[in-house]
Amino acid sequence: xxxxxxxxxxxxxxxxxxxxxxxxxxxxxxxxxxxxxxxxxxxxxxxxxxxxxxxxxxx
Numbered sequence: 311x312x313x314x315x316x317x318x319x320x321x322x323x324x325x326x327x328x329x330x331x332x333x334x335x336x337x338x339x340x341x342x343x344x345x346x347x348x349x350x351x352x353x354x355x356x357x358x359x360x361x362x363x364x365x366x367x368x369x
Contacts, residue, residue, distance in 0.1 A: 316353040320360045325353035 315332070319325050329349050336342050 313352045316349060316356045319353045319356040321357065325350070325357065328353065 315328055316325065319328065329346060332349060333342070333346065336345055339345070
């Protein structure tokens with residue numbers, strides 16, 4: 311789930327909005343901390359990939 315939601319994430323601010331939106335839906339679940347961690351990790355990976363691609367395109 312988290313990879314589909316965050317695959318186009320390009321900034322930390324965008325990631326925070328995604329996490330807040332998901333938290334509104336799922337914070338009542340017992341596994342929300344694990345879900346939040348997965349979203350954060352997938353989002354950070356997507357941001358890093360985007361930044362790496364941007365650097366490659368500039369060269």
